[in-house]
Amino acid sequence: MVENKTYIQSFCTIQNNEIILEGASIFKLEPTLFSDFSKKAYQNFEMNYPKFFKMDSLSKLAFLGAELLLKNENSESKENNTALLFANNSSSLDTDVKYQNSISDPENYFPSPAVFVYTLPNICLGEISIRHQLKSENSFFIFETFNPVFMANYAKILLNSNKAEKVLCGWVEYYDEEYKAFLYLVAKEGNLEHKIETLLTEYNK
Amino acid sequence: MEALKQELKEKIIDVLNLEDIKLEEINDNDALFGDGLGLDSIDALELIVMLDKDYGIKLVDPKEGKVIFKSIETMAAYIKENRAK
Known part of the structure; x- marks a missing residue:
C-alpha cells in the first residue's frame, strides 16, 4: 500500500455553548443546558431536519458537527466515499443511565423504545449516514482520551487503501451536560497537512 | 371526548x-x-x-395498533372505551 500525504480539509469544535469552525467562533450562547444550546444551533443554521429532535444528546452533538463539515460536500462524493471514524470516552453512558432510570422501579416500569435505540454510541454514525446518504465504512471507538495517533493511522489506511475518498473523523464526548466535539474532514488533497501535532493543537484550543 | 383529543395531541408532541x-396543526x-x-x-x-x-x-x-393509531379520533375513541385509569 502506497502511503500518500493526507490533509485536513475542514474542522470544527463544539464545547461550552460555542461552535468554532476553522478557528473562528460562528455560534455562541450564554451558559445554558445542552438541549437548549443544540436546539438554538439547529435553528440558527436552518438545518431543517425534524428527526434531530428525537436524537439523544450524543447524536445531536455529532450531527451538529457533521452538518457543518459535510454541507458543502458534493452529493456524488458523499454517497459512496466519505467514511466516518468517531471515538469518545463515555460511549452512550448518558443515555444508558436515562434508560436504566426508566426501568429501575418495578412499580413504574415503562422502558422507552425511543430512548433504548440510542443506547449504543455508534447510533450517531447511523444518524449522520442517513442524513448525508452515506453507505461507507464507519467505526466508533472508545478511548480514555482523544487519541490522534490511532485516529490518524486509521484514517490514512482508509484513504491509502481506497476504502474511502474522505474520512470524517470525530471525538464526540457527552456525559451529563459535559461535552466536547472535535470533528475534522480528512482527504487526499488540501492545504493543511494531516499531522498528529496539528490535530493535538486544534483539539486543545 | 374533545378534552381527551386535545390531551392526546399535547402528549404526542411531547412524548x-x-x-x-x-398543536393546532394536528387535525383529529x-x-x-x-x-x-x-x-x-x-x-x-x-x-x-x-x-x-x-x-x-x-x-x-x-x-391492533394499525387501527387504533390511525388518527387522533381513533385513538381517543379506543382510549375512551378501554381506559383503566
Whole structure:
C-alpha cells in the first residue's frame, strides 16, 4: 500500500455553548443546558431536519458537527466515499443511565423504545449516514482520551487503501451536560497537512 | 371526548419530540403515520408505552395498533372505551 500525504480539509469544535469552525467562533450562547444550546444551533443554521429532535444528546452533538463539515460536500462524493471514524470516552453512558432510570422501579416500569435505540454510541454514525446518504465504512471507538495517533493511522489506511475518498473523523464526548466535539474532514488533497501535532493543537484550543 | 383529543395531541408532541409541529396543526382525522404526521415504527412503540403508562391499556396484539393509531379520533375513541385509569 502506497502511503500518500493526507490533509485536513475542514474542522470544527463544539464545547461550552460555542461552535468554532476553522478557528473562528460562528455560534455562541450564554451558559445554558445542552438541549437548549443544540436546539438554538439547529435553528440558527436552518438545518431543517425534524428527526434531530428525537436524537439523544450524543447524536445531536455529532450531527451538529457533521452538518457543518459535510454541507458543502458534493452529493456524488458523499454517497459512496466519505467514511466516518468517531471515538469518545463515555460511549452512550448518558443515555444508558436515562434508560436504566426508566426501568429501575418495578412499580413504574415503562422502558422507552425511543430512548433504548440510542443506547449504543455508534447510533450517531447511523444518524449522520442517513442524513448525508452515506453507505461507507464507519467505526466508533472508545478511548480514555482523544487519541490522534490511532485516529490518524486509521484514517490514512482508509484513504491509502481506497476504502474511502474522505474520512470524517470525530471525538464526540457527552456525559451529563459535559461535552466536547472535535470533528475534522480528512482527504487526499488540501492545504493543511494531516499531522498528529496539528490535530493535538486544534483539539486543545 | 374533545378534552381527551386535545390531551392526546399535547402528549404526542411531547412524548414523540415533535418540536416543529404545533398543536393546532394536528387535525383529529389526520393520519398519524405515512403522509400525515410522518411518525415511524419507534414512535408506534412509544405510543403503545404511552397507552399503558397513562391510560392503563395494554395492547397484547401489536396489529391492533394499525387501527387504533390511525388518527387522533381513533385513538381517543379506543382510549375512551378501554381506559383503566
